Structures are given as structure tokens and as C-alpha cells.
Amino acid sequence: MMAVGNPKGTRDFNPTQLAKREYIQRCIESTYKKYGFLKIETPAFEHLDTLTGKYGNEGDKLLFKILNSGDFLSKVPPIDLIEKNSAQVIKQLSKKGLRYDLTVPFARFVVQHQNDIVFPFKRYQIQNVYRADRPQKGRYQEFLQCDADVIGTASLLPEIEFIKIYQSTFEALKLDDFQVFINHRKLLEAMALQVGLSENFTAFTVLLDKLDKVPLEKLQADFLKLGLKKQDISLIQSWMRPIPFNLEEIKKLNNTIHESNKLSEAIEELNFIASNVNSKNAHINLSLARGLDYYTGCIFEAKVPQSNIGSLSGGGRYDKLTDGFGLKNMSGAGISFGLDRIADVLEERNLWPKNLLETTQVLITQIDSSSLQDIFAIAAELRKKNIRTEVYPEAKKLKKQLEYANKQNIPFVITIGEEEKALGKFSLKDMISGRQEILSFEALINQIQKSI
RNA sequence: GUGGCUGUAGCUCAGUCGGUUAGAGUAGUGGUUUGUGGUGCCAUUGGUCGCCGGUUCGAAUCCGGUCAGCCACCCCA
Numbered sequence: 037m038m039a040v041g042n043p044k045g046t047r048d049f050n051p052t053q054l055a056k057r058e059y060i061q062r063c064i065e066s067t068y069k070k071y072g073f074l075k076i077e078t079p080a081f082e083h084l085d086t087l088t089g090k091y092g093n094e095g096d097k098l099l100f101k102i103l104n105s106g107d108f109l110s111k112v113p114p115i116d117l118i119e120k121n122s123a124q125v126i127k128q129l130s131k132k133g134l135r136y137d138l139t140v141p142f143a144r145f146v147v148q149h150q151n152d153i154v155f156p157f158k159r160y161q162i163q164n165v166y167r168a169d170r171p172q173k174g175r176y177q178e179f180l181q182c183d184a185d186v187i188g189t190a191s192l193l194p195e196i197e198f199i200k201i202y203q204s205t206f207e208a209l210k211l212d213d214f215q216v217f218i219n220h221r222k223l224l225e226a227m228a229l230q231v232g233l234s235e236n237f238t239a240f241t242v243l244l245d246k247l248d249k250v251p252l253e254k255l256q257a258d259f260l261k262l263g264l265k266k267q268d269i270s271l272i273q274s275w276m277r278p279i280p281f282n283l284e285e286i287k288k289l290n291n292t293i294h295e296s297n298k299l300s301e302a303i304e305e306l307n308f309i310a311s312n313v314n315s316k317n318a319h320i321n322l323s324l325a326r327g328l329d330y331y332t333g334c335i336f337e338a339k340v341p342q343s344n345i346g347s348l349s350g351g352g353r354y355d356k357l358t359d360g361f362g363l364k365n366m367s368g369a370g371i372s373f374g375l376d377r378i379a380d381v382l383e384e385r386n387l388w389p390k391n392l393l394e395t396t397q398v399l400i401t402q403i404d405s406s407s408l409q410d411i412f413a414i415a416a417e418l419r420k421k422n423i424r425t426e427v428y429p430e431a432k433k434l435k436k437q438l439e440y441a442n443k444q445n446i447p448f449v450i451t452i453g454e455e456e457k458a459l460g461k462f463s464l465k466d467m468i469s470g471r472q473e474i475l476s477f478e479a480l481i482n483q484i485q486k487s488i
Numbered sequence: 489g490u491g492g493c494u495g496u497a498g499c500u501c502a503g504u505c506g507g508u509u510a511g512a513g514u515a516g517u518g519g520u521u522u523g524u525g526g527u528g529c530c531a532u533u534g535g536u537c538g539c540c541g542g543u544u545c546g547a548a549u550c551c552g553g554u555c556a557g558c559c560a561c562c563c564c565a
Binding site: 041044092094095097098137165167169170171172173174175176179180181182242326345346347348349350372373374375376377378401403433434435436437438439440441442443449451453454455463465467470472 | 489522523524525526556557558559560561562563564565
């Protein structure tokens, strides 16, 4: 027999799990809607050209590529096969790839439909994305991203609203200890300038980003190798302290980072944002860099402490995302919640609301098939009253039918047999208390509606 | 892509020093005198011990390889 199993990094969701995921989705989606975002969808796969080169070298390696159909090998020059030139061969074997995130497909969407879009365009999108990463805790190959982006304005209002969205969404999910970390690409540039590492900016930010996990002592050698002067090590250390996101603390950045155009621009922006948001659970984290190359302004990350699940959301401002598709001067900003990781955290902490799974409320049993007319009539009435009702499909032993109701957590069972028919009434069994009574239709509806 | 750990029934796991027909719990199915579930009792289905090879009289057990899963790194939601 064929081995049964789903590919690594993917999951099946049973009804209970799906109800939990939909709960999270409702929390995020309703917040997005309240801020005026409109929903779009894009295909699961894109032209490979659309995706490659947008996520840096590491990102390109993690793209799932779709094999061309047909006799794809016949078109590959033999020399490329003999030399095992993967890069060349892949170009000829694959023209499509699964989307790696929702932001790049969105950029493509904006450029393609620019004449039909009203700017500034606020869109949200909740779809699966795919990464050929090695799976581990909190990391999957197929996972659901929940994006919101504003494109077509350089205003900082989106940044302000994203922080508010973080706060209200995490509160709705009962993750009260959430932390929002904020940094600014220009602050990072000012820092690099100060320690003379502007030439190695990307490598510098990668190391900074690691400081969250790895202590400075272990990274010291790497920093020095990059060209950092020994006396600046203590400076890096001082940058690592968490900074509350308020005007007073932002002002102090002038004392720890040398004056430069970049610095004053960043401070001006952060001031504006901070003066318009509640600073609750928000911090500036100068070591936050984020790997995706396309961020140019503010960058965000949200996580909960005491969990090794990683960040629950990331985002930031990008000025040139649509440039590659031929549309300039299209500044935008966005965030993305990782629904799967949020689900993992809620599972760890058991923070699910009760009764997420909307099971059947009333099961109608069959004693003998001659009662079917009555059964369908009462089922129709119950459904008219919005009571979730199902009829057991076979006239099996009552024991079996009750077992089914019990296993499915169905709270009420209606039985119509000879006795009930003679009285023109129905038996209603409360599966929680175990009590059963013979009632008229009106009394029965009353009884059910009272307790659900 | 690099490293570590683990593969025995649908699920969770025992299985001694290499020794007869590989076990338990749970889930499933049937029954417990047929119009009443949860807890009980009885019976019963279900396994090429991940796969391939080697050592041995004999392998779930030891060795090599391979595949899969998990965890960590890189990177990220």
C-alpha cells in the first residue's frame, strides 16, 4: 500500500483546529475592516520573475519552483546538464513559483491594476504562502499570512494605525503581554555611519539582529571582522537596551547616536508617530533589522515573551517595492500577522474561547422510517428558528444514535416514536442533565432556545 | 544548506542480555435479551517492528546505508 502522509511542513486541520484558526482570523480581519482595509486575493503561484530577486539570496533559495509541463528537458542545452549548472537549468525547467509572501504579489497587483485602483489603496489579504524552509517549531512550509498594506502615500498615518492595530488585535486575542518593537532603517544607517560600517551595511544589520538571541561577547569577533573598532563595542552594547516608545526617550537618541541627516529624519518621523499613539507595550529596539531588503523606513515586529515561537508579525515602510515592476514614487507600508504562530501561542497558553466549534444543537433520531414526514417537518421548523439541526440518517438502535449525539457533543436529542405520535408530542432529551420529557412543539422550542 | 535526536497497532508507548506465535493503554467494531448516551463488563478487528542490506543457528533488539519526522543553526510569520 502507498505510504499515507502529508508533506513535511504542511498540516491537515480537523474541524476543532479549523474553528480555532477561524477565530484568530476573525479577530484580525475585523480589525482590518474597522480601519478601512479592503480584501483582495491573488493566485498561489506567480511568474518566477515576479518573485526572484525580491527577498535576497536566502529568500530566493526558499522559493518553491513549479516544473514546466511537457517535455521540459528537451529544451535544455546539453552543456548545462553536463556541467550541472543548476541556476541555468532551473531557468529552463521552471517559469512559475509559489508565492513566498503576500507583499510582492501585492506590488505586482498594484502595478498591473494601477488604473483601476484608488490611491492611497488600503488592502488586506489572508492567504497561504509557501517557503521551502526546513520545518521546525513555529515554522511551516505552508502557512497563512494576514497582511494589511497602505500604498500610495508617504504619510506616516499608516505607521500610526499599524501600531494601533497591533494593540487592539493582540488585546482581542488576550495576548496582553505582547510587545511591539519599532526601529527605523535610517537609525540603522546613522548607526552604521557612526561606527564606520556604511560599506557593510547589510552585514552590520544582520549581526545587530542576532544580538536579540546571541550575547554580544559571542558576536564581538564577527563585528571586529567587519571592521568595527574595538572601542565601539561598548557603544553597540549601549544601543541594545530597550527604549520605551515615547517622546522623551526618542529625544535621548541624540545622545547615543551621532548627529547626521539620517538621524534627524528618523527622529522626526518617530516623534510624529509616538505623539499619536499609546506607548503601551511599544518599544524602540535598535537591534531590530529584519531580513527583507525592501524596507526603507519604519520597521515593526511583534512577539510575546517567554515563547520560542519567534515573531508573530512583521512589517514596515517600503519606498521602492513597485519600482522593479516599472512604477515609481509608490511609497507604502504594511504588516503581516503569522496566523499559524499565533495559533501555536494560544495553544501553548490555552487561551481559546469556549465553544468555538459550532456543532449541531439538535439531533432528531429515527425509531422507524415511517416517521420521516414528521421528522423533516420538525427539522424544517427548527432550522427556520436558526437552530442547527440534523437528522440521524439511519433507523439504527437508539443506543447508537445517542452515542453519536454524545460523541458529537450535541446537547439535545428529539425522538419521535409510537408513543409520541399517539400524543401528538415529541420527546426531548437534554444530553447534559440526562433528563427527558414529552413536550408539545411550542414547549420544545422554548426549552431548546432557553438553554442554547 | 549544516548539526543533533527519534522511527514498534489509527494514537500514546512497553518490549530484559539477541532466543518460541511482538504486548499494554486508548480509539474502532460487536455484544451486555432489541425505545435511551456518558462510567462498567465480555468478545473482537488491527503490526512486513520506517525501508534496504550485513553479522548470527536465530535480529524489533547489534552494525552500515537510506528514507521520514522532530529539534537547533542559517533565515524568517
